[in-house]
Amino acid sequence: MTTMNQQILLASRPAGEPTASNFRLVQTPVGEPADGEVLVRHHYLSLDPYMRGRMNEGKSYIEPQALGEVMGGGSVGEVVASRNAGFAVGDKVVGMGGWQEYQLVGASQVATLQKVDTTHIPLAAYLGAVGMPGVTAWQGLTQIIAPKAGETVVVSAASGAVGGAFGQLAKTRGARVVGLAGGPEKCAYVTRELGFDACIDYKLHKDLESLGGALKSACPGGIDGYFENVGGMTLDAVLLHSNTFARIAVCGMISGYNGEPIPMLHPTLILVNRLKLQGFIVTDRLDLWPAALQELGSMVASGKLKYRETVAQGLASAPEAFMGLLKGRNFGKQLVKLV
Amino acid sequence: MTTMNQQILLASRPAGEPTASNFRLVQTPVGEPADGEVLVRHHYLSLDPYMRGRMNEGKSYIEPQALGEVMGGGSVGEVVASRNAGFAVGDKVVGMGGWQEYQLVGASQVATLQKVDTTHIPLAAYLGAVGMPGVTAWQGLTQIIAPKAGETVVVSAASGAVGGAFGQLAKTRGARVVGLAGGPEKCAYVTRELGFDACIDYKLHKDLESLGGALKSACPGGIDGYFENVGGMTLDAVLLHSNTFARIAVCGMISGYNGEPIPMLHPTLILVNRLKLQGFIVTDRLDLWPAALQELGSMVASGKLKYRETVAQGLASAPEAFMGLLKGRNFGKQLVKLV
Numbered sequence: 042m043t044t045m046n047q048q049i050l051l052a053s054r055p056a057g058e059p060t061a062s063n064f065r066l067v068q069t070p071v072g073e074p075a076d077g078e079v080l081v082r083h084h085y086l087s088l089d090p091y092m093r094g095r096m097n098e099g100k101s102y103i104e105p106q107a108l109g110e111v112m113g114g115g116s117v118g119e120v121v122a123s124r125n126a127g128f129a130v131g132d133k134v135v136g137m138g139g140w141q142e143y144q145l146v147g148a149s150q151v152a153t154l155q156k157v158d159t160t161h162i163p164l165a166a167y168l169g170a171v172g173m174p175g176v177t178a179w180q181g182l183t184q185i186i187a188p189k190a191g192e193t194v195v196v197s198a199a200s201g202a203v204g205g206a207f208g209q210l211a212k213t214r215g216a217r218v219v220g221l222a223g224g225p226e227k228c229a230y231v232t233r234e235l236g237f238d239a240c241i242d243y244k245l246h247k248d249l250e251s252l253g254g255a256l257k258s259a260c261p262g263g264i265d266g267y268f269e270n271v272g273g274m275t276l277d278a279v280l281l282h283s284n285t286f287a288r289i290a291v292c293g294m295i296s297g298y299n300g301e302p303i304p305m306l307h308p309t310l311i312l313v314n315r316l317k318l319q320g321f322i323v324t325d326r327l328d329l330w331p332a333a334l335q336e337l338g339s340m341v342a343s344g345k346l347k348y349r350e351t352v353a354q355g356l357a358s359a360p361e362a363f364m365g366l367l368k369g370r371n372f373g374k375q376l377v378k379l380v
Numbered sequence: 381m382t383t384m385n386q387q388i389l390l391a392s393r394p395a396g397e398p399t400a401s402n403f404r405l406v407q408t409p410v411g412e413p414a415d416g417e418v419l420v421r422h423h424y425l426s427l428d429p430y431m432r433g434r435m436n437e438g439k440s441y442i443e444p445q446a447l448g449e450v451m452g453g454g455s456v457g458e459v460v461a462s463r464n465a466g467f468a469v470g471d472k473v474v475g476m477g478g479w480q481e482y483q484l485v486g487a488s489q490v491a492t493l494q495k496v497d498t499t500h501i502p503l504a505a506y507l508g509a510v511g512m513p514g515v516t517a518w519q520g521l522t523q524i525i526a527p528k529a530g531e532t533v534v535v536s537a538a539s540g541a542v543g544g545a546f547g548q549l550a551k552t553r554g555a556r557v558v559g560l561a562g563g564p565e566k567c568a569y570v571t572r573e574l575g576f577d578a579c580i581d582y583k584l585h586k587d588l589e590s591l592g593g594a595l596k597s598a599c600p601g602g603i604d605g606y607f608e609n610v611g612g613m614t615l616d617a618v619l620l621h622s623n624t625f626a627r628i629a630v631c632g633m634i635s636g637y638n639g640e641p642i643p644m645l646h647p648t649l650i651l652v653n654r655l656k657l658q659g660f661i662v663t664d665r666l667d668l669w670p671a672a673l674q675e676l677g678s679m680v681a682s683g684k685l686k687y688r689e690t691v692a693q694g695l696a697s698a699p700e701a702f703m704g705l706l707k708g709r710n711f712g713k714q715l716v717k718l719v
Binding site: 309 | 615630632641643645646653654656657658661664
C-alpha cells in the first residue's frame with residue numbers, strides 16, 4: 042500500500058486578505074528516499090506572518106511562493122526513512138518542509154535539516170522560542186536595539202512568538218519592557234506570565250492620539266527601543282514618543298502585507314530624534330544563530346523563557362489557522378499538529 | 381565715538397515660509413571686553429537650512445531660536461579686542477556669533493571660539509568645506525553610509541556645501557556618486573567641477589515616477605547609500621530604488637521645515653530591503669570633528685576638495701539671502717560678507 046502525502050498548494054494569489062480559495066489540498070504518493078535522501082514525517086508545521094508576503098507576486102525580501110507548489114514554511118518531525126549517513130530513523134529534525142505531512146529531503150537539501158535534542162526542550166519549541174521566532178527576537182534585541190539597563194523598550198505583537206521572546210530577553214538585560222497586544226486576556230498574559238512591566242491593549246485605541254497617550258502613560262521616560270512587528274499607526278505612535286537616539290528594529294509590517302501602502306506620517310522625527318530604523322531578516326545572519334539558540338535553548342530548558350502555543354489539528358486546518366493568525370486570533374505561536 | 385553693532389533679531393515666528401517681517405534689524409553699542417572676554421568682528425556669517433527649524437516654536441533637534449534675540453549661526457572673524465590670554469588682537473576665529481557685526485564673547489562662552497589658520501585655507505572655508513557642513517558630510521559618509529568601493533551613493537542638494545563635500549569625499553572611497561541638484565547650471569557644476577559621475581536635475585521631474593526613472597538611469601546598479609538633505613518625494617524615490625542593505629543618512633529634511641508633515645510613502649521597504657535609516661546631527665559627535673577637519677582641511681589646502689560660495693553683501697541682506705537659500709536660489713555655500 043502506498044502511503045499518501047497530503048499537501049497544501051498555493052492555488053492563486055490573494056487580492057487583499059487571503060481566502061480559502063487561495064489554497065488547494067492535494068494528495069500525492071510519498072516517495073522512497075534515493076541515495077543521500079531522507080524522508081521526514083512532520084509532527085508540527087509553523088505558521089508565520091511572513092508567509093503572507095510570499096503569497097504576493099511582487100518583490101519582497103524573499104522569493105515569492107510559486108503558484109501550484111506546496112506552501113513553504115518551517116516544520117519539525119521525525120526521520121522515517123533515510124539513505125543518508127547523517128540521519129537515522131527516529132531522529133527528531135527541524136527543517137523547511139512546508140505545508141505537507143511528509144517531506145522527502147533531496148541530497149542537496151539535507152543541509153536545511155537539523156537534528157534537535159528533545160530531552161529538555163519540546164519538539165514544537167524548535168519552531169518557536171528555540172527556532173526562527175526566538176532567533177528573530179534575539180537578533181533585533183542584540184544587533185539593533187541593544188538596550189542599556191534602565192532603558193525602555195516596546196514591542197508590538199507582544200503575546201506572539203517573537204514579541205514574547207523579545208520582551209523576556211530584554212528583561213534579562215535590565216530594560217523596562219512594554220508590550221502591545223490585542224485584548225485583555227493577551228495583555229494579562231504578557232504582564233503576569235511573561236513578566237513585562239506593562240502591556241497596552243491596542244484594540245482600545247482607535248486613533249494615533251489615543252494610542253500615543255497610552256504609550257506615554259506606559260513609558261513615562263519615553264521609548265529607547267522598539268521592536269516593530271506590525272507597522273502602520275503603531276509605528277507612528279512609537280516614533281512620536283521616542284527618545285533621542287532610539288533604535289527601531291523593523292522586523293514585520295503585517296499591516297502592509299495585504300498590499301496597501303501604509304505611509305509613515307512623520308519621517309522628520311528620524312532627524313529630530315536622531316533615530317536609527319533598521320530592517321532585518323533573521324536568515325541574513327545565519328552566523329548569529331548558534332549563539333542565539335544557545336541562550337534561547339537554555340532559557341527554555343530551565344523554564345525562564347515562557348511561551349504559549351495555539352495548535353490547529355490536521356493539515357486541512359492550516360489555511361483557516363493562517364488566516365486567523367493574520368487577524369491576531371492566535372495566542373502565542375501558531376502551529377499545526379499533524380501527528 | 382561709540383562703535384555700533386548691527387544685529388538681526390527674530391521678530392516673529394513664521395507661519396509657513398519666512399518673510400522679511402519675521403526679522404528686525406537693530407543697532408546697539410558694541411561693548412568693551414571685561415576680564416576673560418573677547419570681542420570679535422565678524423567677516424562672514426553662515427546661512428544654513430537648519431536655521432529654519434529653529435525659527436519654529438516646537439520641538440526640534442536644537443533649542444528654538446528665542447524671540448527678540450539675535451539670530452544664531454556660525455561666523456568667522458578677527459579678534460579686535462581681548463582680555464583673555466588665549467586670544468590676541470588679529471587672531472582669526474570661527475565661532476557661533478550669529479547675525480551681527482560684532483560678538484562680545486563672554487568668559488564662559490570662549491570655548492565656542494576656535495582660532496584658525498588661514499595660511500592655506502581661506503577664512504570663509506571654515507564656515508563651509510572645513511566647517512560644520514564639511515564635517516556633516518564626513519560624518520554621514522564615514523559613520524552611517526560607509527560605502528565600499530564600487531557601491532553607488534546618492535546625495536540631494538549636491539551643489540550645496542554639504543552635498544558637494546559628501547560627493548567628493550565619497551569619490552575618494554571609490555564609490556560611484558550621483559547627485560541631485562536644481563537646474564542645468566548646478567548639475568553641470570556637480571559633474572564637471574566636483575567630479576560626480578552623474579547629476580539629476582530634480583526640477584525636470586515633477587512626480588515620483590519621473591524622478592524614479594531618472595534615478596534608475598543614473599544608478600543602473602541600484603542605490604547603496606543616500607545622504608538625505610531634502611526629504612519628501614526624493615526620499616521616496618530613493619527608497620524605491622535602493623538595494624538590499626542600503627544605508628540612508630538623514631541629515632536634513634528641508635521640505636518639512638515649514639511645518640507641514642511629509643509622510644514617507646513606503647516604509648515597508650525598510651523591511652523588504654533591510655535598510656538602515658539613521659538621523660544624525662553633526663554636533664552630537666564632537667569627538668569626530670578633529671579627524672574630519674584634518675581630512676577636509678588637507679583636501680581644501682591641496683585643491684582636491686572644491687566648493688562654491690554665494691556671498692550676500694552686508695548684514696541687512698541676510699534675511700533675503702536666507703529666504704533664497706530655503707528656495708534653492710544659492711549656488712554652493714551661502715555666506716554674508718560683512719567686512
